[in-house]
Amino acid sequence: MPAAPNIPLGVRSVGRDELLKGVSIVSCHKNFTQLFWSVAGAGSFLREGRWYEQTPGSIFCYEPDSIHELTVKSDKWCYCWISFDHKHALNWLRDFDIKPGTQDMGACPESLFIEIADALQGCTLEGECRAAQLAYSLLLKASQQTHSSRPESLPSRFKALLDQRFTDPNLSLNTLSEELGVHRSTLTRQFSATYGMKPSSYLHNQRVQRGLNLLRSNKNQIQEIAHAAGFQDPNYFARAVRKATGLSPKEFQLS
Template sequence: MIEQLHGWKYFSQTGIPLSVFRTQVGSRIAMHTHDFSELAVVLDGHGWHVTTDSKYRIAAGDVFVVQNNAAHAYEGCEQIDLYNVLFDTSKLNLPASDLYQLPAYHALFSLEPGIRNTARSSHHFLTLSRHDLAEISSILGRAADELLRRQPGYQGMAVSLFVQAAVSLSRCYACMEGRESGRLIRLGRVISYIEQNILDDLTLGQMAGVAGVSASTLNRSFNDALGMPPMEYVIEQRFKRAIVLLKDTDATITQVACQSGFADSNFFARQFRRRFGCSPREFRAGRYPLR
């Protein structure tokens, strides 16, 4: 039976949906899942990282992300020393207008973990140089210290250090050379384009043009990495935006629809009910949890 780890056990200690700590891996860690995402930065040692569909060797400098609900394990480890960063970006107050516009951020944190769980990929792509590894280790060490000491302002400082690490890693990823990593960065450009133009009438042709591929190739690549075609991903992001507006603002349903990228509020309401089993108004009133 695969064990599931829960974020509240970690985040209750830090007060925010972010936990950073340095740990040593024994010979193995059994297969498990968690309801948060995990960034791993290997500082020393070597071993094998295992997912449900792949197994690949890891060593000092390797960086990879495991998304929430993805099963993974470690095997054949010898003196592995790494930083674990546990986080939930849906609940962290990140500067989305900046970070989410980086194509390499999407490639590292969303796209690569997606294709790693398919037969199309059996490894990670980012290995840091000694200099970059030392820089990232320093940033994460400071973040871990902030979360441990909990001095006034520690939450904001820890989140800012997490963003600094994410940006630095994204820059390293963008500098890599390779066919597969290059393909993921092209897809990352599409996701960045969606983030910046979510309120516009996006088309498959526009997004294929941003990636520099055909519409059919873009559909296939999105399905491989994210489990859905581009247009469905756009709708998914619009619903996520709408849910935040419904929960955190007093905007009318028509305003929520408009501010989420839905041109017609009636269409928005119908699609919301079809997807979540309740109307936007019922969800806001707390009468129905999202299914």
Template sequence: MTRDFKHSFKTAQRPELSLAVYNAGFQKCPPLYGWGPGIRDHYLIHYILSGRGACRIGEGQWELQAGDAFLVRPEQTAHYQAAAEDPWEYYWVGFAGPSAPLLLSATVFAAGPVARPKAGDRLRQALLEIYKARGSGYSSAVRMAGYLQAALGLLMEEEPARPEEALADYARRGAQFIQRNYSRPIGVEEVAREVRLSRSHLYRAFQAVYGCSPSEYLTRCRLQRARQLLASTALPVGAVAASAGFEDPLYFSRLFRRRTGQSPSAWREARFGGGAATGLTPPAESPPDSPL
């Protein structure tokens, strides 16, 4: 029976790189050895060389074996554990940086947190090279980042045409977040944090999918909700504005007039002759990705 072992490295200082390795190593786990439940502030990839185990990431659970890999994202609850019999041996790397989300979006992990990479032993070797390049200096950090890019490149072999699709997925996730939270005082920065993408890449994603910026999409969601409230309730204009996420009712009225050619009150009057009341059927609404 192979004896348990662990070889690991963790950076003492996190370098200011667009892609930076935080930790790396490989381990033959004892039976039922595990980590979590917990969250981390960086990405973490494990590649299973032999044995078996299980992981729970977010709401999903998986039984894993040799040849499988899994990704834990920042601020994502995770728990993973070696099997009682034939516990796994794995290689891992933890990393972060502005380039990380977009690079990962082009890998096999674009489809989910668990994958079975075709790269196989080449991926193991790439992860080992990261560990072998370990060191506390800046030059070591750059070398480790280079080997990390090589490892991510191997994970991209499965999905050579996915970057655009992955950006579209980020846009859809951002749009869903906006649709759930437009009534709160949210901004683009919060949306970008939620989907873990830079503002510039989020802008590109929204432009590609919806033909507008994230901030414009947010404005359209709020205006659409305002129209629904004007049509289906007797709320005063100020209450409509607040309910739709506009903190300043005067700004809301000016914006509404600019987009529709009428003030909120005139828009309601023209359609409902003096104000809507509960029970009226609101007009059909265009989706938020269409201009008001």
């Protein structure tokens, strides 16, 4: 068992493999999220009946409860890998625009994989927290490299707008869908598929979290805090706070 089981990006394991031509790993069921990053050579992964070719700089992600199967295509195939077993790990990868399947990410940052392995030695809480920090850096590096070489996806553009403007009480999903030039239902479907929740729920959660932070940090009137968090109706804000905390805004402010 991990020393810190509740870290959403907690690293289960990490490693580096060098496989020779003709080697295959067949039908191995794994119940965790695993990311592979090719260093040299070529190989392929099987997912849902389709083979995904891997070359240096490409990554492949298996979602939890999937069957892992791979084969070597060159004289030698080298890759680094990292696995996460928290139930929300796949959502973290999706937030970095990393999805099940193959993507081209550029040169593998082998030094980061080595640092993560060093951090996990000893199975300590401090080491696992350090490994989680390094894993975040790893995913951030992958995200930066892939975004520099291809257009930003529609869901990620939509999420960025929500993150920038959620405190505007007049912001609506219809307004953003018009700005992006797509139908609201299309935007909702793609966002939900990418992030695992409806955009309306994401917007609401962002506003509630901002409201709770403001209640903690200042003594302004509840109506002012509600508006600053993006709520038009202070009464609706009060109901949202009570649902999230079991307390009224004033009780939470004074707690």
